[in-house]
Amino acid sequence: MAEVSVQTTNQITGSKKWWALATVLLTMFFSSMDQTVVSTAMPTIVGNLHGLNLYSWVFTAYMMASSVTIPIYGKLSDVFGRKPFYLFGIIMFGIGSAVSGQAHSMMELVWARAFQGIGAGAMMSMPRATVGDIFTPQERGKWMGVMMAVFGLSSIIGPALGGWITDTFSWRWVFYINLPFAVLAIIGVIVTLPKVRAEHQVKIDWLGSIILVVGLIPILLGFTWAGTKYAWGSPIELTLFIGGVIVLALFVLWERKAADPLIAPSLFKNRIFSTSLILGVLIGMTMFGSLMFLPIYVQGVLGLNVQSSGWVMSPMMLGFIVGSIVAGQIMSKTGRYKYLAWLSGAVIVVGSILLNQMNIHTTWTTVVINMVVLGLGIGSLMPLMNMVVQNAFPYKMMGTVNSTQQFVSSLGGVIASPIFGSILNKSFTNKFNETLPASMQQFKSKLTGLNPQALLTSQAQQSIASEFNKLGAAGHQMYLQLMGAVKVSLTFGIQQLFQVGLIFAILSFIGTFFLPEVKLKGKEYFQSESSTDNEQSNEHRTNEGDLQN
Template sequence: MEDTIQNTEKKETKRKYVLVAVMLAMFVGAVEATIVATAMPAIVGELGGFSHYSWVFSAYLLMNTITVLIYGKLADLFGRKPVITFGIGIFLLGSLLCGVAASMGQLILFRLLQGIGAGAVMPIATTIVGDIYSPEERPKIQGYLSSVWGISAVMGPAVGGLLVEFLSWRWVFWVSIPLGLLAMVGFWLFLHENMEKKKPQIDYAGAGLLTVVIASLMIILVEGGVRFSWTSPQIIGLSVIAVAAFLFFIVQEQKTAEPMVPFEIWKIRPLFIANVVSFTTGLMLIGISSFLPAYVQGVMEESATVAGFTLTAMSIGWPIASTVAGKLMLKIGYRNTSFIGGIFLVVGGLLFVAIVPAAGPGGAALSSFCFGVGMGMTSTSFIVLIQSAVSWKQRGITTATNMFMRNLGNTVGAALLGGILNGQILRYFSERGGKVGEELTLDSTNKLLTEEQRSELLPAVKALLQDGLSHSLHSVYVAVLIFGIISLILIFFLPKKKNWQVDSSSS
């Protein structure tokens, strides 16, 4: 078995129990987004601070994105077990504090703490699976892990709604604590690592510079064009800081013995392609998950529950495709499996571009399902591929880098596609709205999202708002399709060999 020095059958690692702990940890992290989103109206109703609504999510994503690469490197230096248990512990502490927050400011602060811990959960949990299972076993196991996302997507809104209705929104944060504690116990009891006894060299300077780069970029993307104009001193200043810190980061990584991000992993073609495609699919993912509900509710005039169903279709297609991908990889290889996934991404993009209100939520769900199949095929193939392309000593940072690229794609996509949507709506109002359009703003579109407010609109105003939203979302989906085509083209350049595996001697 490849890399048996860290698999440690000698240390009696109980793989089945470790896998359960991994799945518990991943479920706690995956369910966070959906369960909190369900509770946000109740949270704002009690704490106020609607203007800071988006920062409840952005704060979590900010620290998650910043820390994911750092944890990946620390796991290669100190071992997986201490790093993931530390991350889960910080996450659970943040969850406890979120549940006792007395103001929106406190909640945002505690969400930052949650995000610091969450950065360790997904990449290290996935890395552990790469350590304890052989290359032949990993495809099947990754299919199991992907099912966690589907389960969390279905359970999150339901559990969150029940907790808010019958207990309190505070339980939305507390409910994950016992599951996280069980995962920590599982790792300490059943995961045994044979770490090499030597003093690690930690790249503190690289970690600090990386934090500055990502924090500056995230603030620019979240606040640019919203709180600050794109030409404001704040945005220009942050841009200068981000560029300068990035240049210093490159210099630092080239001269240090243990870099936070080893640049040599980017020279391995499968890793480079997998990371770039993860970035483009991250852009696509945020474009669909963020804006599809607005189309279903505002243009198709369906309820929020029905809109949620259309996204659930994606969450169903994803784990099904991941399970199938695990079997296909063993027969036709990584490249062919991911190429099939790329085709589904393009098909999903085409269906979104072609969608019309008459297609109804069933048409939206079909488009969403096809996209989910594409994501399940590609993401599972990439994780197994990159974990087989490097040795144990680089598997943590390599896995974390791939997840970082998808997170970065989500963040850039939210800003880019949101800008396209807003610009197209305003242009539509000014060019085709006449006198009625002159009185409309972006916020006018909000009236389409609830039946009560839609019923109060004049027919002409309602028609203009729906046509403008439909036209603008069509532009967003064209961009999504373009990124799908780019992803498919990049996948085509993966090596044609059936499997890609590092020489075990390299470890």
């Protein structure tokens, strides 16, 4: 294989940029599809490995490992190039996938997923940065839309593919399926991405990286456990949150003094950067509130079976795809984004209002329309946020600002999960106690500790039904009364969630008015970078001459 020439920037030109784009899209497709495929197979995995108590950790370990590494990959890739970290991420992801497929206990699977997550951190940050290496900000809009469309498509295909693989072969193949994709991606990265040599000696902020990871882990654990394993105000939760905040405060102090900080505090003085981060969290909480709990509504209230509910997010993802492509095309043609941001934020609010209108009598057709509207708004605003941040900073900082924004946006989902989960469980429990007929209050003790998600599983329903069948002919009628109370209570709980989601949607819309507009740059984006580098080199040579004289 021919040796790739060494460059001083990550820019990709010529015919290679199209192969690089194909590699990016391939990487995004199989890494994002991995989550939905694994989710579909999890009931079978739990049944095979007998580790229900570690169920959530299969996702938590992956999420934590990927989240804490994203900012580190972004910074290092700006200095040493995307290629080594892209390769490292794909290889780690592939090894983690192989080990996950070989797991013989839930604990082994959790550790393998954490290993896989370390690689996923690079696979989340490098593709978007690589698109920035290929296209100018003005060109980038339509391609960022295509990238978001790939994400949406993978979310649609994932559930069906996961179910088919599990039923046809084995749950282990939901992990093995990643390996051929990983091999193709490795070849693509080797051939198309340039080797980059740092022009000046750079001191890596390893201590800052360690402090950041040490500060983030307890906070992520706190949000993961809050409202489920421990109460929000429990001593353990308070210790995790307070301890994490203290360490992150130390991280900020260290970064202010570091010669080449991992995340420069000065970035947050830029209004575009700080506003986009806030919007990212708000949009993330709006989106994940729907992604996580709409399937529960469809299965528990509308009565679709588990297989059908696996497709429930398809309408929203289709809206997401259309919104991202249309918004990207508009930005590329006009070079502007302010009015588009306002419109996208308004559509998100409308979609959230429509979700709030849903009740126990809502039809599936209405749910589809509501999800499409919400998907259009989120799909158009999310890639826009990424675009404007990249456009606001010099090209040499793109990996850093891109990964920082992506990391903060992912926190929206991390934060949303326990908050929405706590709201659902509390609202469900209170309404269930009110709705359950007085004659059946004696059976309530048997349901203690069951959350709405557990009550909707076929295993739980069969177990409860068998208990009532022991009571004879009247038992079945009592079981129907019980499940009717579950349905009403679940509807009430979901409505409370949608109300909270509407608040975040309105805040997102308001936030778009604080987003400054800077016309998207064309070819001067890369040229100005080269000019800046040349000026710095000339200045460096002049200083050397002065010293020699």
